């Protein structure tokens with residue numbers, strides 16, 4: 001297995017643990033023996049559990065000696081809830097460490113220097129852009145900006161409507177698209193809606209089928225109008241209802257700050273048009289995932305509310321990253337041209 005193949009495998013491993021590691025990063029690691037044969041692999045375990053490198057080392061045992069560790073993020077050099085990965089790699093007799101992205105945190109970063117000082121060969125920057133845009137994107141973003149990474153997801157008709165004139169919106173898209181949304185939910189730490197969506201749709205906002213971990217459900221509800229019997233209040237997952245008593249009214253930066261301080265690194269914003277417009281206008285949308293159904297409504301609210309754009313020259317432009325057919329629908333993924341668009 002060559003180094004790029006090993007790095008792509010490490011990314012794949014880290015994707016499988018997305019949504020389960022925060023506030024720790026979802027890291028993947030592959031160990032190759034002296035001949036370049038894979039002898040161990042691992043990904044970050046939930047908080048308090050071993051990091052990716054340790055899982056891979058445990059799997060490889062003595063076969064790791066003299067081998068190469070291929071890791072998506074620079075191995076940590078600090079003792080947190082677990083010991084430093086740099087020490088474990090040195091102790092296992094690893095001779096070379098290959099890293100895609102540097103760890104930007106003050107406490108854990110600098111691991112490559114420790115490894116070099118211990119006499120290991122260290123190669124950095126193998127597939128750095130590909131890895132940084134993958135499962136680590138949310139965590140790296142949160143380290144850089146101090147706030148969670150926000151994916152705004154919506155479902156709309158061909159004419160861009162997210163609900164019918166009577167406010168019903170179930171279901172705009174096909175079953176496979178809705179299953180895909182459950183996958184997205186499973187990859188984030190928190191799912192966020194406004195009180196408008198709770199009152200209109202009474203969504204449960206859980207991942208189904210239950211993967212064994214559920215994102216925090218968050219309702220932005222200034223006046224505390226979430227009904228006592230709302231499904232979002234059931235026991236299937238934890239719920240946080242942020243009222244004006246918790247954060248200043250409609251202050252999204254303050255709401256994100258509350259979530260970040262709880263260890264939330266990534267968010268799926270699920271509606272509706274009023275809250276989506278507020279997030280976009282505040283420059284707080286980092287990725288858009290839109291599911292477009294081949295249907296027309298001709299009336300009803302648009303996927304996003306008023307953005308204050310009066311002329312075509314003022315359109316907010318995004319970069320299209322991906323287009324996929326999902327069931328009978330199309331999934332579009334786009335990002336702002338630059339951070340904080």
Ligand SMILES: NC(=O)c1ccc[n+]([C@@H]2O[C@H](COP(=O)([O-])OP(=O)(O)OC[C@H]3O[C@@H](n4cnc5c(N)ncnc54)[C@H](OP(=O)(O)O)[C@@H]3O)[C@@H](O)[C@H]2O)c1
Nearest residue numbers: 154155162169194196197200222250271272273274275278
């Ligand atoms: N197709 C889709 O993808 C989709 C997804 C979700 C919803 N929907 C549809 O959308 C409709 C509900 O739309 P909606 O826009 O009323 O729901 P919403 O965006 O979920 O909720 C809006 C409410 O959020 C509260 N809010 C909290 N912080 C805010 C802020 N910073 N800026 C603005 N509002 C803030 C406001 O109420 P307070 O002032 O009381 O806090 C506001 O009225 C329903 O018809 C539903 O079916 C469609």
